Amino acid sequence: MEELTPGAIRRDLGTEFLGQHVVCYGRVDSTNALSKKLAEEGAPEGTLVVAEEQTAGRGRRGRRWLAPAGSSLLVSFILRPSLAPEGLPLLLMASALAVARAIEESTGLAVHFKWPNDIMLRDKKAGGILIETGLSGQDVDYAVIGIGLNVNLDVARIPEIATTATSISAALGEKTSRLRILRSLLKSMEKEYLLLQRGHSPVARWAARLSQLGQQVQVSTPWGRETGQLEGVDADGTLILRRSDGTEARITVGDVT
Numbered sequence: 663m664e665e666l667t668p669g670a671i672r673r674d675l676g677t678e679f680l681g682q683h684v685v686c687y688g689r690v691d692s693t694n695a696l697s698k699k700l701a702e703e704g705a706p707e708g709t710l711v712v713a714e715e716q717t718a719g720r721g722r723r724g725r726r727w728l729a730p731a732g733s734s735l736l737v738s739f740i741l742r743p744s745l746a747p748e749g750l751p752l753l754l755m756a757s758a759l760a761v762a763r764a765i766e767e768s769t770g771l772a773v774h775f776k777w778p779n780d781i782m783l784r785d786k787k788a789g790g791i792l793i794e795t796g797l798s799g800q801d802v803d804y805a806v807i808g809i810g811l812n813v814n815l816d817v818a819r820i821p822e823i824a825t826t827a828t829s830i831s832a833a834l835g836e837k838t839s840r841l842r843i844l845r846s847l848l849k850s851m852e853k854e855y856l857l858l859q860r861g862h863s864p865v866a867r868w869a870a871r872l873s874q875l876g877q878q879v880q881v882s883t884p885w886g887r888e889t890g891q892l893e894g895v896d897a898d899g900t901l902i903l904r905r906s907d908g909t910e911a912r913i914t915v916g917d918v919t
């Protein structure tokens with residue numbers, strides 16, 4: 663198994679701050695939980711936390727994130743963006759674009775997105791992003807960008823995700839280097855983050871990779887189910903569906919199926 667070490671990750675990386683401070687663990691509860699703690703203790707912007715295995719990996723909406731030891735990229739970055747909480751969907755989109763570019767550059771595979779945070783390879787989920795924040799008054803004090811990417815994972819080993827998920831190795835037909843993808847991700851993530859901080863919206867580029875555009879979809883939300891044609895997202899990242907009666911549904915939280 664290829665080892666992810668701070669030395670190998672940082673060697674000639676060339677980023678300004680992202681990944682310049684790296685903490686690697688064999689096993690942690692969750693890289694997001696640990697990064698939140700480090701952020702609260704004052705860790706510098708760009709700190710990267712990497713784990714081979716998580717005992718309590720967190721997914722969206724209280725779900726677990728499952729990955730056998732050494733099979734995946736399980737990483738979190740600490741950022742300190744000048745952003746109001748309403749801007750967080752844009753940070754999520756910028757992060758997804760960075761993941762897509764890293765996968766495409768390292769493997770040549772085509773990457774699509776499923777709203778709001780799924781990284782898709784051939785219509786199956788290969789990764790997800792979970793942003794957790796600490797607030798200072800009305801503003802974001804820090805944001806932890808947690809990314810789980812199924813790199814060399816045999817999804818058949820995990821019955822809960824076997825039919826809906828895939829991995830980069832499954833799509834490629836061979837195992838691939840987690841280190842190469844991670845180093846590419848650090849560079850693309852820094853670029854996307856700096857663009858966002860300078861006021862460039864990632865929405866159009868994100869929406870261009872949206873799968874299911876124009877298709878009939880169902881979205882389960884905390885308030886019930888919506889059905890309609892997927893029209894896209896607005897400038898804030900809100901999902902827009904056209905219901906069969908012609909009215910518009912605007913959805914900020916939910917899962918598209």
Ligand code: BTN
Pocket residue numbers: 691692693694695716718719720721722723725727735736737738779780789790791792808809810811
């Ligand atoms: C999703 O539900 O799709 C988001 C999953 C995010 C999982 C990653 S794995 C690394 C980081 N640490 C966590 O506990 N969760 C994120």
